[in-house]
Amino acid sequence: RIEPDDRAGRRAVEAIANSASRGATLTQQLLAFARKQELRDRLLNFNSLIIDFRPIIDRTAGEGVTVRRQLDDNLWNCRIDPVQAEMALLNVISNARRGGGGRQHHRANPQRAASRRGRGCGPEARCR
Numbered sequence: 001r002i003e004p005d006d007r008a009g010r011r012a013v014e015a016i017a018n019s020a021s022r023g024a025t026l027t028q029q030l031l032a033f034a035r036k037q038e039l040r041d042r043l044l045n046f047n048s049l050i051i052d053f054r055p056i057i058d059r060t061a062g063e064g065v066t067v068r069r070q071l072d073d074n075l076w077n078c079r080i081d082p083v084q085a086e087m088a089l090l091n092v093i094s095n096a097r098r099g100g101g102g103r104q105h106h107r108a109n110p111q112r113a114a115s116r117r118g119r120g121c122g123p124e125a126r127c128r
Contacts, residue, residue: 039081
């Protein structure tokens with residue numbers, strides 16, 4: 001039971017609920033991919049997606065990857081499947097972590113969404 005004035009506990013419960021919801025959505029997307037169903041794109045602001053997904057990105061990055069965000073306030077909305085966009089961000093972060101760390105720079109503007117600097121994966125991993 002969480003006490004009414006326990007803000008940290010409340011935030012933890014909200015994070016758990018959000019993670020469960022994202023997990024359910026991810027499961028649906030994986031099942032849809034296996035059956036080659038259509039993606040569920042919708043109109044959204046990519047800045048909001050990055051901001052909302054930040055706790056998961058930061059946890060995935062761990063201590064070895066520095067994540068920096070540069071979000072353009074005038075960014076137009078885009079039509080995208082949010083779960084697929086989140087998975088793309090997670091893949092970039094996971095690759096950086098497995099490649100020995102480095103820096104992630106997520107820039108939301110019309111030219112580029114993400115870039116990476118670091119040692120990278122070895123030749124054996126590049127073939128996969």
